[in-house]
Every structure is written in structure tokens, then in C-alpha cells.
Amino acid sequence: MNKTAVKLKQTTCPYCGVGCGIDVKVDGQALTQVTGSSEHPANYGRLCVKGSSVLETNDVSGRLLQPMIGDSQVSWDEAINHVASGFNKVIEEFGPQAVAFYVSGQLLTEDYYVANKLMKGYIGSANIDTNSRLCMSSAVAGYKRAFGSDTVPCNYEDLEDTDLLVLTGSNAAWTHPVLFQRMERAKLLNPDMKVVVIDPRQSATTELADLHIAIKPGSDVALFNGLLNYLHQHDCIDQNYVNSFTEGFETALANSQQWTIERVAEYCDLPLEQVTTYYQWFAKSPTAITFYCMGVNQSSQGTDKCNAIINCHLATGKVGKKGSGPFSITGQPNAMGGREVGGLANMLAAHMDIGNPQHREYVQTFWRSPRIPEQVGSKAVDMFAKVKSGEIKAIWIMATNPVVSLPNGNEVAQALKDCPLVVVSDCNENTDTSEWANVRLPATGWSEKNGTVTNSERRISRQRGIMPPSGQAKHDWQIICDVAKAMGFASGFKFGHPAEIFDEHARLSGYENNGSRDFDITGLAGLSEAEYDKLRPIQWPVNRENPNGCARMFENGRFYTKSGKAQFITTEAKAPVQQTCKDYPFVCNSGRVRDQWHTMTRTGKAAKLTAHVSEAFVAIHPADAEKLNLVDGQIAQLTSKFGRALLRVQLDAGQRKGDVFVPMHWNKQFASQANINRLFAPVVDPISGQPELKHAAVAIEAYQAD
Numbered sequence: 001m002n003k004t005a006v007k008l009k010q011t012t013c014p015y016c017g018v019g020c021g022i023d024v025k026v027d028g029q030a031l032t033q034v035t036g037s038s039e040h041p042a043n044y045g046r047l048c049v050k051g052s053s054v055l056e057t058n059d060v061s062g063r064l065l066q067p068m069i070g071d072s073q074v075s076w077d078e079a080i081n082h083v084a085s086g087f088n089k090v091i092e093e094f095g096p097q098a099v100a101f102y103v104s105g106q107l108l109t110e111d112y113y114v115a116n117k118l119m120k121g122y123i124g125s126a127n128i129d130t131n132s133r134l135c136m137s138s139a140v141a142g143y144k145r146a147f148g149s150d151t152v153p154c155n156y157e158d159l160e161d162t163d164l165l166v167l168t169g170s171n172a173a174w175t176h177p178v179l180f181q182r183m184e185r186a187k188l189l190n191p192d193m194k195v196v197v198i199d200p201r202q203s204a205t206t207e208l209a210d211l212h213i214a215i216k217p218g219s220d221v222a223l224f225n226g227l228l229n230y231l232h233q234h235d236c237i238d239q240n241y242v243n244s245f246t247e248g249f250e251t252a253l254a255n256s257q258q259w260t261i262e263r264v265a266e267y268c269d270l271p272l273e274q275v276t277t278y279y280q281w282f283a284k285s286p287t288a289i290t291f292y293c294m295g296v297n298q299s300s301q302g303t304d305k306c307n308a309i310i311n312c313h314l315a316t317g318k319v320g321k322k323g324s325g326p327f328s329i330t331g332q333p334n335a336m337g338g339r340e341v342g343g344l345a346n347m348l349a350a351h352m353d354i355g356n357p358q359h360r361e362y363v364q365t366f367w368r369s370p371r372i373p374e375q376v377g378s379k380a381v382d383m384f385a386k387v388k389s390g391e392i393k394a395i396w397i398m399a400t401n402p403v404v405s406l407p408n409g410n411e412v413a414q415a416l417k418d419c420p421l422v423v424v425s426d427c428n429e430n431t432d433t434s435e436w437a438n439v440r441l442p443a444t445g446w447s448e449k450n451g452t453v454t455n456s457e458r459r460i461s462r463q464r465g466i467m468p469p470s471g472q473a474k475h476d477w478q479i480i481c482d483v484a485k486a487m488g489f490a491s492g493f494k495f496g497h498p499a500e501i502f503d504e505h506a507r508l509s510g511y512e513n514n515g516s517r518d519f520d521i522t523g524l525a526g527l528s529e530a531e532y533d534k535l536r537p538i539q540w541p542v543n544r545e546n547p548n549g550c551a552r553m554f555e556n557g558r559f560y561t562k563s564g565k566a567q568f569i570t571t572e573a574k575a576p577v578q579q580t581c582k583d584y585p586f587v588c589n590s591g592r593v594r595d596q597w598h599t600m601t602r603t604g605k606a607a608k609l610t611a612h613v614s615e616a617f618v619a620i621h622p623a624d625a626e627k628l629n630l631v632d633g634q635i636a637q638l639t640s641k642f643g644r645a646l647l648r649v650q651l652d653a654g655q656r657k658g659d660v661f662v663p664m665h666w667n668k669q670f671a672s673q674a675n676i677n678r679l680f681a682p683v684v685d686p687i688s689g690q691p692e693l694k695h696a697a698v699a700i701e702a703y704q705a706d
């Protein structure tokens with residue numbers, strides 16, 4: 001009997017920032033089974049339901065399989081030349097600021113690297129930004145202000161080795177399930193470990209909490225400033241750490257002293273005992289992790305919220321220690337990789353800054369590129385505003401669906417409709433965004449892509465190409481290099497394999513003034529294709545000092561600021577921008593459900609995943625519903641100053657009165673009226689540019705069909 005050999009391939013999950021390793025059984029041409037990689041340090045064999053269902057979303061249905069200009073199938077040559085000449089024409093006529101790339105945390109690091117190189121080094125604009133702007137840019141800005149670098153100090157083992165775990169702005173049980181499983185197990189093994197969850201609503205995560213603090217939405221800075229004040233009042237400051245390794249403590253403390261426990265309780269609308277208990281636990285715990293995600297970051301003062309958290313850790317020396325630290329978690333599988341290569345409008349490659357002339361000169365010289373921008377580019381929300389105003393006339397959107405995920409989605413769609421040149425490269429045939437594309441380019445999907453991703457604990461892992469590309473799909477890095485060459489930039493884009501791009505990325509990280517930067521992976525430069533293929537998960541930095549990577553940063557108390565000391569940042573509590581009023585009396589908070597990912601373009605294909613929550617909904621407190629004459633299961637209309645959504649009413653006593661919760665996933669294919677980001681204002685944090693997607697003012701009423 002002729003039997004094909006069954007092989008096992010190791011890769012990574014395409015969904016969240018936990019970055020779990022996946023073993024895929026390959027039987028001939030078929031992928032037959034996935035299991036968690038027992039050796040991968042992110043998950044040690046575990047997978048959540050999204051990861052374990054990845055094969056159900058991996059077929060060719062709904063895939064874009066050939067290049068399209070308008071409704072016509074074209075050859076790759078035609079498509080590439082059309083895109084290149086279109087971009088060149090706009091640049092010649094209106095300059096490099098008139099074009100933009102909007103990229104994605106779904107791209108692999110190698111894809112990101114060449115996109116950033118083309119825009120910044122060759123086109124000469126910094127108009128490249130990423131949908132990761134929507135999930136973690138406030139955390140980046142917070143780390144940079146405090147540490148002088150975008151450095152996550154902790155690792156996943158710290159979550160299991162702590163006395164106090166504070167989860168704030170995170171429903172990890174649903175959004176980062178494998179990490180949550182690790183937290184559950186840690187608490188089971190150590191019943192003395194305390195868990196505090198700070199979240200306006202009850203969630204699957206609050207079930208693990210010893211203390212749930214149902215904070216008034218947007219009042220977080222006051223809570224953390226109050227903690228700093230409490231620590232000082234109760235003689236719990238680690239004065240030796242503060243004196244030796246930090247600056248700015250006295251000013252931050254003076255600013256916090258107005259925040260007595262009583263005032264915090266009133267401002268944050270909390271019982272006094274809850275605030276007191278949290279503060280006592282933080283003060284007394286030898287170690288503490290504050291684990292934060294989009295509930296903190298997606299705010300008009302997201303950066304200040306992050307720094308208010310970091311201040312409390314610095315004040316108690318709970319940084320750079322086992323089981324301690326301010327731990328920002330990324331939403332997307334490669335949000336961290338995008339940060340590394342400078343895929344943000346305000347960064348250069350390898351964590352270097354556009355605003356630093358030496359960094360600009362180094363990167364341009366290394367690339368031998370004709371130019372480098374001196375000014376930062378347009379961040380995500382601003383970028384689409386410029387498309388709308390006509391300032392940007394050509395945009396290339398890669399592997400993302402901004403019409404659903406950006407705030408003020410109606411305006412984003414209108415902007416793309418009116419834009420002279422919209423290019424979308426995606427593995428999906430039809431998305432809410434590609435509907436407005438002049439050119440659609442078929443990109444490879446998860447099981448076909450080959451490169452690296454970096455997870456939330458700085459761990460670089462291989463995502464391995466298991467299947468050949470479907471149809472005529474090409475890898476994103478190939479498409480970008482082909483367009484670059486057709487634009488006349490052949491010399492910088494002669495890559496034949498992602499290992500060559502990774503090598504250049506690793507070498508670039510070896511800036512000689514490297515002592516002033518955290519990101520250094522020169523220890524991974526020069527890998528052959530075979531070595532690159534075998535690369536095992538490793539945490540950066542990887543260099544002469546850390547040949548096997550580095551699990552925890554700042555253990556020596558040295559930071560990447562000019563003085564080498566961490567900075568306390570003075571933060572003021574401010575209300576969210578969109579306030580409720582007579583016409584829009586409810587606060588609308590957005591988030592995720594357990595079994596869907598982003599805008600459902602992939603997870604929406606798996607029956608097993610859609611079975612968990614089959615429809616978009618609005619969760620509302622029963623008392624509020626009663627006042628509005630709404631009953632469970634009926635359709636409600638939510639309106640804001642910016643748009644409208646129709647959602648099924650779900651009575652939920654875990655909601656605060658006056659607040660509602662809506663999931664963000666549903667796209668036009670599944671429920672055309674359930675795109676909830678249309679309700680949100682295009683309001684951003686002034687430092688990070690991250691939009692305020694946790695706070696809209698809305699009106700709710702029973703929906704009457706016309």
C-alpha cells in the first residue's frame with residue numbers, strides 16, 4: 001500500500017499576542033490536526049478554542065486568488081506596474097506626503113520591514129502606520145516616557161510567580177485565553193496569590209478575582225495616582241530604589257497628593273473599602289504585576305494611564321524583579337514585531353527615532369537609501385482624515401480592515417470611496433475595506449506565510465510556511481519588493497527569501513550607540529536559511545551580552561534614558577472626550593468576545609467559533625433596559641453623533657448602570673448594521689495617537705423597521 005508520510009510542522013498561532021506555538025500534522029497535501037507545541041514557552045502545549053480551530057478557517061473559500069484591477073482579473077505584472085505607476089504619479093505631482101501605507105499586526109516582521117523600508121527610505125515619507133496603533137501605541141508611549149525605550153520588562157513566567165496580579169483594562173479570559181489559563185493555574189497552586197480585576201463590567205476574567213473593582217469608565221488615572229499617594233502616606237515607598245534608579249518622584253508625588261482614598265472612591269464611583277483593599281494589597285505584596293491591555297490603552301489619555309501605573313511600580317521597586325512589573329499585552333500576533341522594525345509613523349527601524357538626526361543618518365546609511373523623512377508621518381486616525389480631505393491621494397492597505405476597526409467607520413468608508421488610488425493586499429476576497437479598492441492583490445494566508453513574529457513577552461518565533469501559496473497569491477514581502485522595484489528602487493529590495501530580510505533587520509539593530517537602545521538582535525544576524533528555518537523561540541535582546549536572549553529587563557536598574565534612570569511622569573486625571581448628555585445618555589464600551597478575532601474575516605468561517613456568540617449584541621443592565629422598555633433578545637438601535645448600529649439586546653446585571661458594552665467584530669458579511677466602531681468619535685490620545693474606543697456617548701431605543 002502506498003502511504004504518504006505524516007509530518008509534524010511547528011509554527012505559531014495567527015491570532016492574539018500570546019503567540020502560542022502550534023504543531024501541525026501534515027498528511028500529504030492536507031493539514032489534518034493542530035495541537036499546542038509542548039516545547040513553546042508561551043503555551044507549553046495549551047491552545048485556546050481559536051487556536052485549536054485554526055484549520056477550520058484555513059480553506060480557500062473566500063480567498064482572493066488572483067490580482068484584480070477593478071472587476072478585472074489581471075496578471076501580476078499588470079497589477080504591480082499599475083500600483084507602482086499610480087504611486088509614482090501621485091508622488092511626482094503632489095510629493096511623498098500624498099501617499100500612505102496602512103499596515104497590520106497580522107503581517108510578519110519581514111513583511112513589515114520591507115514596507116517600512118520602502119516608505120521611509122525610498123519614497124521618503126513616514127506615512128506608514130499600523131492597525132497596532134489601535135491596540136498598544138499608548139503602552140509604547142508610556143514605556144518610552146518612563147524607561148526611555150519601548151521595553152516590556154516582564155515575561156509570562158512572572159505572571160505565575162507573583163503575590164499580586166492586577167488585571168486592568170483586560171478581559172484576558174477571552175482575549176488572551178492561554179495566558180489566563182496560566183494565571184488560573186498559578187492561583188490554584190498558590191492560594192495566597194491575590195488577583196484584582198479593574199474593569200467597569202463583570203466578565204469571565206472577574207470570576208478569578210479576589211477583588212473586582214468596577215471603576216467608572218475613564219477614571220483610571222485617579223485610581224493609580226491615589227495608589228501612589230497611599231504608598232507614600234503609609235511609608236511603603238522603596239526609597240533606596242527611587243533614589244538609586246529613578247528621577248521625578250517628588251513632582252509626581254506632589255501631584256498625586258490631592259488623591260486621598262475618599263476622593264478616589266468618589267471620583268471613580270467605587271466603595272471606599274474596595275479602593276482601600278486594593279491599595280493595602282499592593283503596598284504589602286512583595287511582588288506585583290499590573291497586566292494591562294486595551295481598556296487602558298484605547299483612551300484619550302491612554303499614555304497617562306500607562307504612566308500612572310508605571311509610577312506605582314517604580315515607587316515600590318516592583319520593576320525588573322521576578323514576579324513584578326508593569327506588563328502591557330498586545331492584541332495582535334505581531335504588534336511587537338511591527339514596533340521592532342519601525343512600522344509606526346513616528347519610528348524608524350530597530351526602535352530608533354525619526355526625530356533623532358544620528359538615528360536617521362545611521363538608518364539611511366545602512367540602507368544606502370536615497371532619502372529618509374525628518375518629520376513623523378500620519379498616525380492611523382489622522383491618516384484616514386487626510387485621505388478624506390484629499391491630502392493623501394494614494395493609500396495601500398495591507399492585511400487589515402479599517403472600515404470596521406477604525407473609529408468613525410462611515411467616514412473611513414467615504415474617504416476610501418473618494419480616494420483616487422486605493423490598493424488592498426489581503427488574503428480575503430471581499431472585506432468592508434476592499435469594497436473600495438481600485439486594485440486588490442492576493443496575499444498568502446497563515447499556513448502559507450513564512451517568517452517571524454514577536455509576542456507580548458518579546459519572544460521571536462517562527463511562523464513557518466507549511467502549504468504552497470493558494471492560487472496566484474504571493475507573500476506580502478514579495479508584493480512589496482515587486483512594487484518597490486517597479487517604482488525604480490531595485491537596489492534595496494533584492495530579497496529572495498525571508499531569511500535575507502531577517503538578517504538585514506538583525507544587522508540593522510547593531511547601531512554602534514546601542515547602549516542607548518533596548519532592541520538589539522545582532523546575535524541572530526547571519527543565520528543561514530536552514531538556521532533561520534530551525535530558529536527556536538527566543539526573547540530579545542539577543543546579542544553578545546545575552547546570547548540566549550533575555551527573559552527580564554532592567555534587573556540591574558539601568559534604563560535607556562539619557563541619565564540611565566527611569567522617569568516618574570506626572571499625570572492628571574481627565575474625563576474622556578465624549579461625555580454623555582441628554583441626547584446621548586449612555587456610555588458605550590467596546591471589546592471582544594471569546595471566539596472571534598478582529599473583524600471576523602477568518603474566525604467567522606468556523607461554525608464552532610460562531611456558535612459561542614452567534615450575533616452582535618449590546619449588553620445592558622436590566623434596570624436600564626426596563627427604563628427604555630427593552631427586553632432581552634429584541635433589536636435595539638444605538639446612535640451617536642457619528643453613526644448608528646443595530647444590535648440584539650442582552651440583559652446583563654454585570655454592567656454598570658448607565659454603561660453598555662458592544663463587541664467590535666461583526667463585518668458586513670455577517671451583520672451589515674452591526675459595525676459598532678461607526679459609533680465612536682475619531683478622538684485620540686494626543687501623545688500616542690491611539691483612538692478612544694472604550695468610550696462613546698450613545699442613545700439607545702427599540703429598533704422600528706421602516
Ligand code: SF4
Pocket residue numbers: 013014015016017018019020043046047048049050051052176177178179
Ligand atoms: Fe492563539 Fe492567542 Fe489562543 Fe494562543 S491564546 S491559541 S495565540 S488565540
